[in-house]
Amino acid sequence: MELIGQGVVQALRLLASGDAEVWQITWLSLGISATATLLSLVVGIPLGTAVALTRFPGRGLAVSLINTGMGLPPVVVGLFVTIVLWRNGLLGMLELLYTPAAMVLAQLVIAAPIVTGLTLAAIQQVPEKFRLQLLALGASRAQMVWTLLKEARLPMLAAVMAGFGAVISEVGASLMVGGNIKGSTRVLTTATVLETSKGNFDTAIALSLILLLLMFLVNWALTWIQQGRRA
Protein backbone atom coordinates (compact mmCIF):
# COMPACT_ATOMS: atom_id res chain seq x y z
CA MET A 1 0.00 0.00 0.00
CA GLU A 2 2.84 2.31 0.91
CA LEU A 3 4.22 1.63 -2.57
CA ILE A 4 1.05 2.88 -4.24
CA GLY A 5 1.25 6.04 -2.16
CA GLN A 6 4.82 6.53 -3.36
CA GLY A 7 3.59 5.94 -6.92
CA VAL A 8 0.92 8.63 -6.61
CA VAL A 9 3.47 11.10 -5.29
CA GLN A 10 5.88 10.16 -8.07
CA ALA A 11 3.15 10.57 -10.71
CA LEU A 12 2.27 14.03 -9.46
CA ARG A 13 5.93 14.96 -9.27
CA LEU A 14 6.63 13.77 -12.83
CA LEU A 15 3.63 15.62 -14.24
CA ALA A 16 4.15 18.81 -12.26
CA SER A 17 7.87 19.02 -12.96
CA GLY A 18 7.11 18.73 -16.67
CA ASP A 19 9.48 15.76 -17.01
CA ALA A 20 10.21 15.89 -20.75
CA GLU A 21 10.45 12.13 -21.21
CA VAL A 22 7.18 11.38 -19.44
CA TRP A 23 5.33 14.02 -21.45
CA GLN A 24 6.86 12.75 -24.68
CA ILE A 25 5.79 9.18 -23.83
CA THR A 26 2.30 10.35 -22.91
CA TRP A 27 1.83 12.34 -26.12
CA LEU A 28 3.19 9.48 -28.19
CA SER A 29 0.74 7.04 -26.58
CA LEU A 30 -2.12 9.40 -27.28
CA GLY A 31 -0.96 10.14 -30.84
CA ILE A 32 -0.47 6.51 -31.85
CA SER A 33 -3.70 5.25 -30.31
CA ALA A 34 -5.80 8.19 -31.54
CA THR A 35 -4.47 7.72 -35.08
CA ALA A 36 -5.15 4.00 -34.94
CA THR A 37 -8.65 4.59 -33.61
CA LEU A 38 -9.45 7.18 -36.30
CA LEU A 39 -8.20 4.83 -39.01
CA SER A 40 -10.23 2.01 -37.49
CA LEU A 41 -13.33 4.21 -37.86
CA VAL A 42 -12.51 4.71 -41.54
CA VAL A 43 -12.37 0.94 -41.98
CA GLY A 44 -14.90 -0.19 -39.38
CA ILE A 45 -17.88 2.10 -39.90
CA PRO A 46 -18.40 1.44 -43.63
CA LEU A 47 -17.69 -2.26 -43.17
CA GLY A 48 -19.98 -2.64 -40.16
CA THR A 49 -22.74 -0.68 -41.89
CA ALA A 50 -22.42 -2.74 -45.07
CA VAL A 51 -22.61 -6.04 -43.22
CA ALA A 52 -25.55 -4.78 -41.13
CA LEU A 53 -27.60 -3.71 -44.13
CA THR A 54 -26.91 -6.42 -46.66
CA ARG A 55 -27.79 -10.08 -46.91
CA PHE A 56 -25.32 -12.37 -48.61
CA PRO A 57 -24.34 -16.02 -48.44
CA GLY A 58 -21.93 -16.65 -45.59
CA ARG A 59 -23.06 -13.56 -43.73
CA GLY A 60 -23.43 -15.52 -40.50
CA LEU A 61 -19.84 -16.64 -40.80
CA ALA A 62 -18.70 -13.07 -41.55
CA VAL A 63 -20.47 -11.76 -38.44
CA SER A 64 -18.95 -14.53 -36.32
CA LEU A 65 -15.50 -13.68 -37.67
CA ILE A 66 -16.00 -9.99 -36.85
CA ASN A 67 -17.18 -10.87 -33.36
CA THR A 68 -14.16 -13.09 -32.84
CA GLY A 69 -11.97 -10.25 -34.12
CA MET A 70 -13.34 -8.04 -31.37
CA GLY A 71 -11.34 -10.15 -28.96
CA LEU A 72 -8.16 -10.56 -31.00
CA PRO A 73 -5.27 -11.17 -28.61
CA PRO A 74 -2.88 -8.21 -29.04
CA VAL A 75 0.14 -10.45 -28.66
CA VAL A 76 -1.02 -12.57 -31.62
CA VAL A 77 -1.59 -9.43 -33.71
CA GLY A 78 1.86 -8.22 -32.64
CA LEU A 79 3.52 -11.45 -33.70
CA PHE A 80 1.93 -11.51 -37.15
CA VAL A 81 2.45 -7.81 -37.85
CA THR A 82 6.09 -8.23 -36.78
CA ILE A 83 6.60 -11.13 -39.16
CA VAL A 84 4.97 -9.22 -42.04
CA LEU A 85 7.13 -6.15 -41.35
CA TRP A 86 10.42 -8.02 -40.93
CA ARG A 87 13.12 -7.17 -43.44
CA ASN A 88 12.53 -10.68 -44.78
CA GLY A 89 8.77 -10.23 -44.57
CA LEU A 90 6.03 -9.35 -47.02
CA LEU A 91 6.25 -5.59 -46.36
CA GLY A 92 9.91 -5.57 -45.34
CA MET A 93 10.81 -3.07 -48.04
CA LEU A 94 8.86 -0.40 -46.18
CA GLU A 95 11.29 -0.56 -43.23
CA LEU A 96 8.42 0.04 -40.84
CA LEU A 97 9.30 -2.31 -38.00
CA TYR A 98 10.23 -0.56 -34.73
CA THR A 99 8.58 2.71 -35.80
CA PRO A 100 5.43 4.42 -34.48
CA ALA A 101 3.80 3.67 -37.85
CA ALA A 102 4.16 -0.06 -37.17
CA MET A 103 2.44 0.44 -33.83
CA VAL A 104 -0.39 2.33 -35.51
CA LEU A 105 -0.77 -0.55 -37.96
CA ALA A 106 -0.89 -3.19 -35.20
CA GLN A 107 -3.35 -1.14 -33.14
CA LEU A 108 -5.47 -0.60 -36.24
CA VAL A 109 -5.73 -4.37 -36.65
CA ILE A 110 -6.83 -4.63 -33.01
CA ALA A 111 -9.33 -1.74 -33.08
CA ALA A 112 -10.91 -2.21 -36.52
CA PRO A 113 -12.87 -5.39 -35.67
CA ILE A 114 -14.12 -3.78 -32.44
CA VAL A 115 -15.43 -0.74 -34.31
CA THR A 116 -16.83 -2.94 -37.08
CA GLY A 117 -18.60 -5.24 -34.65
CA LEU A 118 -20.09 -2.47 -32.54
CA THR A 119 -21.16 -0.50 -35.63
CA LEU A 120 -22.84 -3.63 -36.94
CA ALA A 121 -24.73 -4.04 -33.68
CA ALA A 122 -25.57 -0.33 -33.48
CA ILE A 123 -27.04 -0.22 -36.98
CA GLN A 124 -28.91 -3.48 -36.51
CA GLN A 125 -30.62 -2.29 -33.35
CA VAL A 126 -32.38 0.41 -35.36
CA PRO A 127 -35.76 -1.24 -36.19
CA GLU A 128 -36.05 -2.46 -39.75
CA LYS A 129 -39.44 -0.73 -40.07
CA PHE A 130 -37.68 2.60 -39.60
CA ARG A 131 -35.44 1.83 -42.58
CA LEU A 132 -38.39 0.84 -44.74
CA GLN A 133 -40.22 3.96 -43.71
CA LEU A 134 -37.30 6.15 -44.73
CA LEU A 135 -37.17 4.50 -48.13
CA ALA A 136 -40.95 4.77 -48.48
CA LEU A 137 -40.72 8.49 -47.75
CA GLY A 138 -38.48 8.79 -50.77
CA ALA A 139 -35.05 8.79 -49.13
CA SER A 140 -32.21 7.65 -51.34
CA ARG A 141 -30.11 4.74 -50.10
CA ALA A 142 -27.30 7.13 -49.13
CA GLN A 143 -29.72 9.35 -47.21
CA MET A 144 -31.14 6.30 -45.46
CA VAL A 145 -27.66 5.12 -44.36
CA TRP A 146 -26.76 8.62 -43.17
CA THR A 147 -29.95 8.87 -41.10
CA LEU A 148 -29.31 5.43 -39.62
CA LEU A 149 -25.76 6.40 -38.63
CA LYS A 150 -27.09 9.55 -36.97
CA GLU A 151 -29.71 7.49 -35.20
CA ALA A 152 -27.06 5.07 -34.00
CA ARG A 153 -24.56 7.72 -32.93
CA LEU A 154 -24.74 6.91 -29.20
CA PRO A 155 -23.71 3.29 -29.52
CA MET A 156 -21.23 4.32 -32.23
CA LEU A 157 -19.45 6.64 -29.82
CA ALA A 158 -19.35 3.70 -27.45
CA ALA A 159 -17.58 1.87 -30.29
CA VAL A 160 -14.99 4.68 -30.49
CA MET A 161 -14.41 4.46 -26.74
CA ALA A 162 -14.09 0.69 -26.82
CA GLY A 163 -11.65 0.83 -29.74
CA PHE A 164 -9.52 3.53 -28.16
CA GLY A 165 -9.61 1.83 -24.78
CA ALA A 166 -8.42 -1.43 -26.31
CA VAL A 167 -5.45 0.06 -28.13
CA ILE A 168 -4.19 2.59 -25.59
CA SER A 169 -4.10 -0.11 -22.94
CA GLU A 170 -2.56 -2.95 -24.90
CA VAL A 171 1.09 -3.76 -24.41
CA GLY A 172 1.86 -7.02 -26.23
CA ALA A 173 1.63 -5.76 -29.79
CA SER A 174 3.22 -2.39 -29.06
CA LEU A 175 6.19 -4.06 -27.42
CA MET A 176 6.73 -6.45 -30.31
CA VAL A 177 6.30 -4.16 -33.30
CA GLY A 178 7.60 -1.00 -31.62
CA GLY A 179 10.51 -2.48 -29.71
CA ASN A 180 10.05 -0.06 -26.79
CA ILE A 181 12.77 2.24 -28.13
CA LYS A 182 13.51 5.21 -25.92
CA GLY A 183 12.37 8.47 -27.47
CA SER A 184 10.84 6.75 -30.48
CA THR A 185 8.43 3.91 -29.75
CA ARG A 186 8.23 3.87 -25.96
CA VAL A 187 4.64 4.40 -24.86
CA LEU A 188 3.00 4.39 -21.43
CA THR A 189 2.25 0.67 -21.35
CA THR A 190 5.65 -0.51 -22.60
CA ALA A 191 7.44 1.96 -20.32
CA THR A 192 5.46 0.54 -17.40
CA VAL A 193 6.64 -2.97 -18.27
CA LEU A 194 10.23 -1.78 -18.53
CA GLU A 195 10.20 0.14 -15.25
CA THR A 196 8.67 -2.89 -13.52
CA SER A 197 11.40 -5.15 -14.87
CA LYS A 198 13.99 -2.64 -13.70
CA GLY A 199 12.52 -2.77 -10.21
CA ASN A 200 11.46 0.90 -10.32
CA PHE A 201 7.99 0.12 -9.02
CA ASP A 202 7.17 3.69 -8.00
CA THR A 203 7.83 4.98 -11.52
CA ALA A 204 5.86 2.06 -12.95
CA ILE A 205 2.89 2.94 -10.75
CA ALA A 206 3.25 6.61 -11.68
CA LEU A 207 3.13 5.73 -15.40
CA SER A 208 0.08 3.51 -14.81
CA LEU A 209 -1.71 6.34 -13.08
CA ILE A 210 -0.86 8.73 -15.91
CA LEU A 211 -2.27 6.17 -18.36
CA LEU A 212 -5.49 5.87 -16.35
CA LEU A 213 -5.78 9.64 -16.15
CA LEU A 214 -5.26 9.96 -19.91
CA MET A 215 -7.91 7.30 -20.58
CA PHE A 216 -10.30 9.06 -18.25
CA LEU A 217 -9.80 12.43 -19.94
CA VAL A 218 -10.33 11.00 -23.41
CA ASN A 219 -13.45 9.11 -22.35
CA TRP A 220 -14.74 12.14 -20.53
CA ALA A 221 -14.43 14.19 -23.72
CA LEU A 222 -16.13 11.47 -25.76
CA THR A 223 -18.89 11.06 -23.20
CA TRP A 224 -19.44 14.80 -23.25
CA ILE A 225 -19.89 14.63 -27.02
CA GLN A 226 -22.14 11.58 -26.63
CA GLN A 227 -24.33 12.86 -23.82
CA GLY A 228 -23.75 16.60 -24.15
CA ARG A 229 -26.86 17.62 -25.96
CA ARG A 230 -29.05 15.65 -23.64
CA ALA A 231 -27.53 16.61 -20.34
Place this chain on the structure above:
Amino acid sequence: MRTLLTLIALFALAGPAWAQSSTVILSTTTSTQDSGLLDVLVPMFEKKTGLTVKTISVGTGQALALAARGEADVTLAHAPSVERKYVEEGKLLNRRLVMYNDFVIIGPPEDPAKIKGLPKALDAMKRIAERRSRFVSRGDKSGTHTLELGLWKQAGVEPNGPWYIESGQGMGQTLGIANDRRAYTLTDRATWLAFQKRVSLPILVEKDKPLLNIYSVMEVNPANGPRVNTAGGKAFAEFILAPETQAVIRTFGMDKFGQPLFVPIAGRTDADFQ
Protein backbone atom coordinates in the same frame (compact mmCIF):
# COMPACT_ATOMS: atom_id res chain seq x y z
CA MET B 1 -7.16 -3.66 -48.09
CA ARG B 2 -6.27 -1.05 -50.71
CA THR B 3 -6.91 1.72 -48.17
CA LEU B 4 -4.64 -0.05 -45.76
CA LEU B 5 -1.82 -0.38 -48.25
CA THR B 6 -2.16 3.26 -49.28
CA LEU B 7 -1.93 4.31 -45.65
CA ILE B 8 1.10 2.17 -45.09
CA ALA B 9 2.71 3.65 -48.19
CA LEU B 10 1.96 7.13 -46.87
CA PHE B 11 3.60 6.34 -43.57
CA ALA B 12 6.60 4.99 -45.39
CA LEU B 13 6.92 8.14 -47.47
CA ALA B 14 6.40 10.33 -44.44
CA GLY B 15 9.34 8.79 -42.70
CA PRO B 16 12.61 9.60 -44.46
CA ALA B 17 14.27 9.37 -41.04
CA TRP B 18 13.98 5.60 -41.29
CA ALA B 19 16.22 5.38 -44.32
CA GLN B 20 18.24 2.28 -43.60
CA SER B 21 21.77 3.62 -43.91
CA SER B 22 21.29 6.02 -41.01
CA THR B 23 19.68 3.48 -38.68
CA VAL B 24 21.41 0.67 -36.85
CA ILE B 25 19.31 -2.06 -35.25
CA LEU B 26 21.00 -3.44 -32.15
CA SER B 27 19.51 -6.63 -30.77
CA THR B 28 20.58 -7.17 -27.22
CA THR B 29 19.69 -8.68 -23.89
CA THR B 30 17.45 -7.21 -21.25
CA SER B 31 20.26 -6.90 -18.72
CA THR B 32 22.19 -4.29 -20.73
CA GLN B 33 19.01 -2.23 -21.01
CA ASP B 34 17.66 -2.79 -17.50
CA SER B 35 20.99 -1.85 -15.94
CA GLY B 36 20.83 1.49 -17.78
CA LEU B 37 24.17 0.95 -19.54
CA LEU B 38 22.75 1.40 -23.04
CA ASP B 39 21.04 4.62 -22.02
CA VAL B 40 24.57 5.96 -21.58
CA LEU B 41 26.37 4.27 -24.49
CA VAL B 42 23.77 4.67 -27.25
CA PRO B 43 23.56 8.49 -27.08
CA MET B 44 27.39 8.62 -27.11
CA PHE B 45 27.46 6.54 -30.27
CA GLU B 46 24.69 8.52 -31.95
CA LYS B 47 26.44 11.79 -31.21
CA LYS B 48 29.74 10.51 -32.52
CA THR B 49 28.51 8.95 -35.76
CA GLY B 50 25.22 10.71 -36.54
CA LEU B 51 23.58 7.28 -36.85
CA THR B 52 20.35 6.40 -35.04
CA VAL B 53 20.31 3.21 -32.98
CA LYS B 54 17.18 1.16 -32.51
CA THR B 55 17.79 -0.98 -29.48
CA ILE B 56 15.71 -4.14 -29.37
CA SER B 57 16.06 -5.49 -25.88
CA VAL B 58 14.96 -9.11 -25.60
CA GLY B 59 16.25 -12.36 -24.15
CA THR B 60 19.63 -13.41 -25.53
CA GLY B 61 18.06 -16.33 -27.39
CA GLN B 62 15.76 -14.01 -29.31
CA ALA B 63 18.43 -11.34 -29.76
CA LEU B 64 20.71 -13.85 -31.46
CA ALA B 65 17.89 -15.40 -33.49
CA LEU B 66 16.84 -11.97 -34.80
CA ALA B 67 20.41 -11.19 -35.81
CA ALA B 68 20.77 -14.58 -37.49
CA ARG B 69 17.68 -13.81 -39.56
CA GLY B 70 19.12 -10.45 -40.61
CA GLU B 71 16.53 -8.55 -38.60
CA ALA B 72 19.28 -6.69 -36.75
CA ASP B 73 22.64 -5.21 -37.80
CA VAL B 74 24.69 -5.91 -34.71
CA THR B 75 24.09 -7.89 -31.53
CA LEU B 76 25.37 -7.68 -27.96
CA ALA B 77 24.71 -10.92 -26.10
CA HIS B 78 25.87 -13.08 -23.21
CA ALA B 79 25.55 -16.73 -24.13
CA PRO B 80 29.00 -17.78 -25.41
CA SER B 81 28.02 -21.36 -26.28
CA VAL B 82 25.06 -20.26 -28.42
CA GLU B 83 27.04 -17.38 -29.91
CA ARG B 84 29.83 -19.69 -31.03
CA LYS B 85 27.26 -21.89 -32.78
CA TYR B 86 25.94 -18.97 -34.82
CA VAL B 87 29.50 -17.86 -35.61
CA GLU B 88 30.39 -21.37 -36.82
CA GLU B 89 27.32 -21.34 -39.06
CA GLY B 90 28.53 -18.03 -40.49
CA LYS B 91 25.36 -16.19 -39.46
CA LEU B 92 27.21 -13.87 -37.10
CA LEU B 93 30.65 -12.49 -37.76
CA ASN B 94 33.62 -11.15 -35.89
CA ARG B 95 32.61 -12.11 -32.32
CA ARG B 96 34.62 -10.05 -29.87
CA LEU B 97 34.45 -9.89 -26.08
CA VAL B 98 33.21 -6.60 -24.66
CA MET B 99 32.82 -6.91 -20.90
CA TYR B 100 31.77 -9.22 -18.13
CA ASN B 101 29.96 -9.17 -14.88
CA ASP B 102 29.10 -12.17 -12.82
CA PHE B 103 26.26 -14.37 -11.77
CA VAL B 104 25.54 -15.21 -8.18
CA ILE B 105 23.37 -17.88 -6.57
CA ILE B 106 20.98 -16.36 -4.10
CA GLY B 107 18.46 -17.98 -1.81
CA PRO B 108 16.61 -17.78 1.49
CA PRO B 109 18.81 -16.85 4.48
CA GLU B 110 17.87 -20.10 6.28
CA ASP B 111 19.54 -21.90 3.33
CA PRO B 112 17.78 -25.31 3.44
CA ALA B 113 20.22 -26.91 0.98
CA LYS B 114 23.25 -25.68 2.95
CA ILE B 115 25.10 -24.08 0.04
CA LYS B 116 26.29 -20.89 1.70
CA GLY B 117 29.95 -20.24 1.08
CA LEU B 118 30.55 -23.24 -1.18
CA PRO B 119 33.41 -22.32 -3.51
CA LYS B 120 32.04 -24.32 -6.45
CA ALA B 121 28.77 -23.35 -8.12
CA LEU B 122 28.40 -26.91 -9.41
CA ASP B 123 28.41 -28.35 -5.87
CA ALA B 124 25.75 -25.83 -4.88
CA MET B 125 23.55 -26.83 -7.81
CA LYS B 126 23.97 -30.52 -6.93
CA ARG B 127 22.94 -29.93 -3.33
CA ILE B 128 19.90 -27.90 -4.33
CA ALA B 129 18.78 -30.74 -6.60
CA GLU B 130 19.50 -33.44 -4.00
CA ARG B 131 17.50 -31.66 -1.32
CA ARG B 132 14.80 -30.79 -3.84
CA SER B 133 14.90 -27.23 -2.57
CA ARG B 134 12.81 -24.82 -4.59
CA PHE B 135 14.72 -23.21 -7.46
CA VAL B 136 13.28 -20.62 -9.84
CA SER B 137 14.58 -20.80 -13.40
CA ARG B 138 14.15 -18.09 -16.04
CA GLY B 139 13.05 -20.77 -18.51
CA ASP B 140 13.20 -18.27 -21.38
CA LYS B 141 16.38 -19.14 -23.33
CA SER B 142 18.00 -15.98 -22.06
CA GLY B 143 21.74 -15.82 -21.45
CA THR B 144 21.09 -16.44 -17.76
CA HIS B 145 18.91 -19.44 -18.53
CA THR B 146 21.50 -20.85 -20.94
CA LEU B 147 24.19 -20.57 -18.28
CA GLU B 148 21.92 -22.16 -15.68
CA LEU B 149 21.20 -25.13 -17.95
CA GLY B 150 24.93 -25.48 -18.56
CA LEU B 151 25.52 -25.67 -14.80
CA TRP B 152 22.85 -28.35 -14.32
CA LYS B 153 24.33 -30.35 -17.17
CA GLN B 154 27.84 -30.18 -15.76
CA ALA B 155 26.47 -31.09 -12.34
CA GLY B 156 24.83 -34.16 -13.91
CA VAL B 157 21.35 -33.09 -12.86
CA GLU B 158 18.18 -33.23 -14.95
CA PRO B 159 16.19 -30.46 -13.29
CA ASN B 160 12.50 -31.26 -13.11
CA GLY B 161 9.86 -31.86 -10.51
CA PRO B 162 7.78 -29.60 -8.34
CA TRP B 163 10.88 -28.01 -6.76
CA TYR B 164 11.99 -26.62 -10.15
CA ILE B 165 9.90 -23.57 -11.07
CA GLU B 166 10.18 -22.04 -14.55
CA SER B 167 9.08 -18.40 -14.51
CA GLY B 168 9.36 -17.73 -18.25
CA GLN B 169 9.99 -14.08 -17.42
CA GLY B 170 12.75 -11.54 -17.14
CA MET B 171 15.29 -11.41 -14.32
CA GLY B 172 13.38 -8.81 -12.32
CA GLN B 173 10.13 -10.77 -12.24
CA THR B 174 12.04 -13.98 -11.57
CA LEU B 175 13.71 -12.41 -8.53
CA GLY B 176 10.27 -11.40 -7.30
CA ILE B 177 8.98 -14.96 -7.64
CA ALA B 178 12.05 -16.42 -5.92
CA ASN B 179 11.64 -13.95 -3.09
CA ASP B 180 7.98 -14.78 -2.75
CA ARG B 181 8.47 -18.55 -2.78
CA ARG B 182 11.63 -18.41 -0.62
CA ALA B 183 13.50 -20.19 -3.40
CA TYR B 184 17.02 -20.29 -4.79
CA THR B 185 17.79 -18.69 -8.13
CA LEU B 186 20.66 -17.71 -10.38
CA THR B 187 20.88 -14.00 -11.15
CA ASP B 188 23.31 -11.52 -12.61
CA ARG B 189 24.76 -9.29 -9.94
CA ALA B 190 23.55 -6.06 -11.57
CA THR B 191 19.87 -6.98 -11.49
CA TRP B 192 20.19 -8.33 -7.94
CA LEU B 193 21.71 -5.00 -6.86
CA ALA B 194 18.93 -3.09 -8.60
CA PHE B 195 16.33 -5.10 -6.66
CA GLN B 196 17.87 -4.68 -3.21
CA LYS B 197 14.82 -2.86 -1.95
CA ARG B 198 12.35 -5.59 -2.90
CA VAL B 199 14.26 -8.83 -2.62
CA SER B 200 15.54 -10.16 0.67
CA LEU B 201 17.53 -13.14 -0.64
CA PRO B 202 21.24 -12.90 0.15
CA ILE B 203 24.11 -14.04 -2.07
CA LEU B 204 25.10 -17.57 -1.05
CA VAL B 205 27.56 -18.59 -3.76
CA GLU B 206 29.71 -16.29 -5.88
CA LYS B 207 33.06 -15.71 -7.57
CA ASP B 208 33.42 -19.11 -9.23
CA LYS B 209 34.73 -19.20 -12.81
CA PRO B 210 31.63 -20.83 -14.36
CA LEU B 211 29.62 -17.90 -12.99
CA LEU B 212 31.34 -15.37 -15.23
CA ASN B 213 28.84 -13.57 -17.45
CA ILE B 214 30.67 -12.63 -20.62
CA TYR B 215 29.17 -10.21 -23.13
CA SER B 216 30.26 -10.24 -26.76
CA VAL B 217 29.48 -8.09 -29.75
CA MET B 218 28.88 -9.69 -33.14
CA GLU B 219 28.21 -8.25 -36.56
CA VAL B 220 25.49 -9.65 -38.77
CA ASN B 221 26.36 -11.44 -42.00
CA PRO B 222 24.71 -9.40 -44.80
CA ALA B 223 23.84 -12.71 -46.46
CA ASN B 224 21.27 -13.36 -43.67
CA GLY B 225 18.68 -11.15 -45.31
CA PRO B 226 17.96 -8.02 -47.27
CA ARG B 227 18.71 -4.53 -45.99
CA VAL B 228 21.28 -5.42 -43.35
CA ASN B 229 23.21 -2.26 -42.47
CA THR B 230 26.68 -3.82 -42.42
CA ALA B 231 28.61 -0.57 -42.10
CA GLY B 232 26.37 0.66 -39.28
CA GLY B 233 26.68 -2.63 -37.41
CA LYS B 234 30.44 -2.60 -37.76
CA ALA B 235 30.58 1.01 -36.56
CA PHE B 236 28.70 0.07 -33.38
CA ALA B 237 30.96 -2.91 -32.72
CA GLU B 238 34.07 -0.76 -33.15
CA PHE B 239 32.53 1.89 -30.91
CA ILE B 240 31.76 -0.41 -28.00
CA LEU B 241 35.31 -1.81 -28.11
CA ALA B 242 37.00 1.59 -28.36
CA PRO B 243 39.13 2.64 -25.35
CA GLU B 244 36.93 5.65 -24.47
CA THR B 245 33.77 3.51 -24.41
CA GLN B 246 35.50 0.82 -22.39
CA ALA B 247 36.50 3.52 -19.89
CA VAL B 248 32.85 4.53 -19.50
CA ILE B 249 31.86 0.87 -18.95
CA ARG B 250 34.59 0.55 -16.27
CA THR B 251 32.93 3.12 -14.00
CA PHE B 252 29.27 2.62 -14.95
CA GLY B 253 27.08 1.98 -11.92
CA MET B 254 29.41 3.56 -9.34
CA ASP B 255 27.04 6.45 -8.67
CA LYS B 256 23.94 4.32 -8.18
CA PHE B 257 25.25 1.10 -6.62
CA GLY B 258 28.58 2.15 -5.17
CA GLN B 259 30.32 -0.45 -7.33
CA PRO B 260 30.80 -0.85 -11.07
CA LEU B 261 28.40 -3.29 -12.76
CA PHE B 262 30.63 -4.44 -15.62
CA VAL B 263 34.32 -5.07 -16.20
CA PRO B 264 35.48 -4.09 -19.72
CA ILE B 265 37.59 -6.72 -21.50
CA ALA B 266 38.00 -5.59 -25.12
CA GLY B 267 40.94 -7.38 -26.73
CA ARG B 268 40.80 -10.45 -24.46
CA THR B 269 39.72 -13.87 -25.74
CA ASP B 270 37.67 -16.79 -24.43
CA ALA B 271 40.89 -18.57 -23.54
CA ASP B 272 41.60 -15.93 -20.89
CA PHE B 273 38.46 -16.97 -19.02
CA GLN B 274 38.59 -20.74 -19.22
